[in-house]
Amino acid sequence: MLCAATFAAAQSAPAAKPQVVVLATGGTIAGAGATAANSASYQAAKVPVDKLISGLPELANVASVRGEQVFQIASESFTNEHLLTLGKRVAALAAQADVNGIVVTHGTDTLEETAYFLHLTVRTDKPVVVVGSMRPGTALSADGALNLLNAVTVAGEASSRGKGVLVVMNDEIHTGRDVTKSINIRTEAFKSPWGPLGMVVEGKAYWFRAPVKRHTLNSEFDITKLGALPRVDIAYGSGNATDTAYKAFAAAGAKAIVHAGTGNGSVANAVVPALRELRAQGVQIVRSARVVGGGFVIRNAEQPDDQYDWVVAHDLNPQKARILTMLSLAQGADSKTLQRQFLEY
Numbered sequence: 001m002l003c004a005a006t007f008a009a010a011q012s013a014p015a016a017k018p019q020v021v022v023l024a025t026g027g028t029i030a031g032a033g034a035t036a037a038n039s040a041s042y043q044a045a046k047v048p049v050d051k052l053i054s055g056l057p058e059l060a061n062v063a064s065v066r067g068e069q070v071f072q073i074a075s076e077s078f079t080n081e082h083l084l085t086l087g088k089r090v091a092a093l094a095a096q097a098d099v100n101g102i103v104v105t106h107g108t109d110t111l112e113e114t115a116y117f118l119h120l121t122v123r124t125d126k127p128v129v130v131v132g133s134m135r136p137g138t139a140l141s142a143d144g145a146l147n148l149l150n151a152v153t154v155a156g157e158a159s160s161r162g163k164g165v166l167v168v169m170n171d172e173i174h175t176g177r178d179v180t181k182s183i184n185i186r187t188e189a190f191k192s193p194w195g196p197l198g199m200v201v202e203g204k205a206y207w208f209r210a211p212v213k214r215h216t217l218n219s220e221f222d223i224t225k226l227g228a229l230p231r232v233d234i235a236y237g238s239g240n241a242t243d244t245a246y247k248a249f250a251a252a253g254a255k256a257i258v259h260a261g262t263g264n265g266s267v268a269n270a271v272v273p274a275l276r277e278l279r280a281q282g283v284q285i286v287r288s289a290r291v292v293g294g295g296f297v298i299r300n301a302e303q304p305d306d307q308y309d310w311v312v313a314h315d316l317n318p319q320k321a322r323i324l325t326m327l328s329l330a331q332g333a334d335s336k337t338l339q340r341q342f343l344e345y
């Protein structure tokens with residue numbers, strides 16, 4: 001039986017805050033410049049996670065937050081090994097009963113690749129939110145503090161569960177599948193070709209749509225079972241194209257080459273014979289598009305994919321196509337399976 005005093009205390013006790021772990025990997029959100037005017041020239045990956053958290057006391061209002069420094073690097077230097085290490089740590093934390101949500105602080109240059117990788121491989125319905133900033137914390141109008149507060153807010157909200165890996169930047173909530181860095185000198189840098197999922201306004205998430213493609217709990221990929229990732233390279237299409245890069249990547253051991261093609265993943269006449277030859281040797285050829293703002297590659301349009309046994313990346317940009325191709329080939333997929341996965345994930 002509760003005595004009157006205990007009952008009163010229990011009634012007025014504030015609701016327990018969600019437990020959110022911030023996994024820090026570096027980037028501009030941990031960057032520092034020489035002066036407040038330096039918004040574009042600075043050093044990324046300088047400020048440790050404990051300082052990021054203690055510098056933002058508002059975090060304590062939305063969650064009980066603790067940090068872990070996983071790496072301290074600029075995201076252009078992320079390797080497949082970094083993806084595997086980070087993914088395994090996210091999965092381990094997501095499996096803990098005392099963790100409600102996870103935030104990954106990350107450089108913005110390859111943030112969309114890591115977000116998509118986690119979206120495909122971490123089997124959890126707990127919120128995982130990837131966040132970065134376009135300006136270092138030392139700059140005037142730095143965007144990292146609000147981005148981090150918003151990311152922790154979204155990671156701690158029950159309404160974020162089951163929506164896959166999310167990216168919170170500039171007050172918007174994006175799916176890790178669609179989002180891409182679209183400009184490098186503005187805080188409004190991240191766009192999704194099919195629109196954001198929601199907004200964060202004054203500490204509350206507002207949702208407008210949810211992802212329909214397979215991810216996280218409904219994925220056939222599983223980070224806990226992944227040992228190594230095969231080499232997959234990206235070759236860029238342009239006028240006056242040659243086959244040099246494609247052949248060199250294959251000679252260096254690429255198991256697949258993502259063609260960052262012009263338009264509808266089109267391939268120059270000068271390149272087609274080499275790609276057919278590489279496919280005959282066992283290298284998977286994935287046609288993607290370099291189109292900014294949303295490429296959309298249609299099978300057997302532009303090139304006879306059925307005849308050549310090539311794969312189209314659907315609406316995934318080349319860097320996201322590389323992620324899915326690696327995961328698929330790591331499970332020994334053939335071109336049919338890889339094509340199915342490009343339409344399902």
Ligand SMILES: NC(=O)C[C@H](N)C(=O)O
Nearest residue numbers: 027028074075107108109
């Ligand atoms: N805004 C940034 O975070 C850019 C930085 N080069 C990075 O990706 O680490």
